[in-house]
Amino acid sequence: MQQENFEFEGRSVAYYHGGKGKPLLLLHGSGPGASSMGNWRSVLPALCERYQVFAMDLLGFGKSDRRAVPPYFDFAMWVRQAEAMLARIEQDKVGVIGHSLSGALALTLAVDQPRIAAVLTTGTMGKAFKPNQATARTWRCPTNREELVSTLKGLIHDHSVIDEAYLSAREPVIFAAGYADYFNRMFEGDPARYVEAAILGDDLLARVQCPVALLHGRDDIAFPPSSSIHIAGSLPRADLTLLRQCSHSVAFERRETFLALATDLFDAVFQPH
Numbered sequence: 001m002q003q004e005n006f007e008f009e010g011r012s013v014a015y016y017h018g019g020k021g022k023p024l025l026l027l028h029g030s031g032p033g034a035s036s037m038g039n040w041r042s043v044l045p046a047l048c049e050r051y052q053v054f055a056m057d058l059l060g061f062g063k064s065d066r067r068a069v070p071p072y073f074d075f076a077m078w079v080r081q082a083e084a085m086l087a088r089i090e091q092d093k094v095g096v097i098g099h100s101l102s103g104a105l106a107l108t109l110a111v112d113q114p115r116i117a118a119v120l121t122t123g124t125m126g127k128a129f130k131p132n133q134a135t136a137r138t139w140r141c142p143t144n145r146e147e148l149v150s151t152l153k154g155l156i157h158d159h160s161v162i163d164e165a166y167l168s169a170r171e172p173v174i175f176a177a178g179y180a181d182y183f184n185r186m187f188e189g190d191p192a193r194y195v196e197a198a199i200l201g202d203d204l205l206a207r208v209q210c211p212v213a214l215l216h217g218r219d220d221i222a223f224p225p226s227s228s229i230h231i232a233g234s235l236p237r238a239d240l241t242l243l244r245q246c247s248h249s250v251a252f253e254r255r256e257t258f259l260a261l262a263t264d265l266f267d268a269v270f271q272p273h
Contacts, residue, residue: 001044001053003063008084009077014063015056015085019048022117022270023089026055027082028062029100029123030194031138031248032151032183033170035062039099041169043251046259051095051266056085058102060186062173072186075105075197082109086116093117095266100223100248101125103214104198107231110208117269118211120262122250123223126200127230131191134222139187139194141180148174157219157247166252205234212238213265215258217246239265 001018016036024047028039036055037044047053057064058078067074082105086094096119098106103124110116134154142148145167152162173179187194212235216228225242232240241261246253 001048001055006084006088008059008081011059011065011067013056013059013065013081013085015054016044017052017054018044019051019053021051022093022095022266023052023054023091024095024097024266025082025085025089026053027096027098027102027105028055028058029102030058030061030187031100031155032140032142032148033174035170035173037062038170038173039249040251041165042255043259043262047262050263052091054085054089056082060182066179066182070185072182073194073197075101078102078105079108082106093270095120095269097122097262099123099251101194101198103228104200107200107205107208107212110210110212111204112207116210118213118265119208120213120215120265121228121231122215122258123217123220123248124214124228124231125195125198125223127227128199129195129224129226131195132221135195136191138222139191141183142174143180145171154222155220155248156253157217157245158253161249161252200231202234205231206236208235208237210237211265211269213261214238214240215250215254215261216240216242217248217250217253218242218244219246220248223248 001016096106103121104126214228216225232238
């Protein structure tokens with residue numbers, strides 16, 4: 001995949017583009033070191049063999065610019081950024097994959113949007129839950145590898161996933177100059193504020209007319225599966241899969257299942273009728 005950039009609201013947005021065929025837009029989560037490569041590295045090669053992939057770094061994450069002034073957490077801004085990326089994809093139908101916070105972004109993007117053929121979410125936010133210690137650690141920047149590993153253990157059921165390659169994909173983001181202060185200011189205060197900022201109303205979800213597949217780990221402590229369960233109940237065309245022995249990082253922990261369900265969903269909606 002090659003990195004490309006475009007300007008959005010005066011800032012540079014980085015995204016990765018590769019593959020051929022029908023387009024998929026991938027949106028990452030908001031944890032420590034989150035980025036397109038940090039969240040999707042394990043599945044990008046397989047997706048690029050079948051689809052044309054656009055994996056975008058949200059402003060404040062990865063290789064996209066940081067926001068110049070607070071608030072650094074801005075759900076509406078990230079929705080606008082996703083809309084700007086969508087506008088750059090020329091084909092008439094686009095599939096969207098969103099993880100965690102970006103599951104809520106993807107569903108918001110799909111409201112009354114006929115170009116979006118289907119949405120797949122992993123460990124999505126979007127309904128109220130009570131943040132716990134694992135949630136709070138996710139939104140605090142680690143200062144060294146030991147702290148990073150401790151945080152990731154709250155997001156991954158099988159700790160063997162946290163290998164050198166996994167850490168190396170995240171550490172350049174986390175330990176970049178000034179990033180810890182930026183990230184901590186993004187999520188300063190009560191974590192409940194950021195859970196609430198991503199809540200999607202039932203009336204809004206009812207307007208998502210495309211097929212949606214929600215994947216969530218049964219063992220997700222920081223972002224409980226109740227979010228996906230409640231969202232699925234409000235969507236007109238939703239499938240819900242709860243994954244055993246899986247926490248928050250579905251694309252890494254259950255890679256083959258993720259790819260099988262993604263292929264099943266997107267191949268079906270991209271077939272000519």
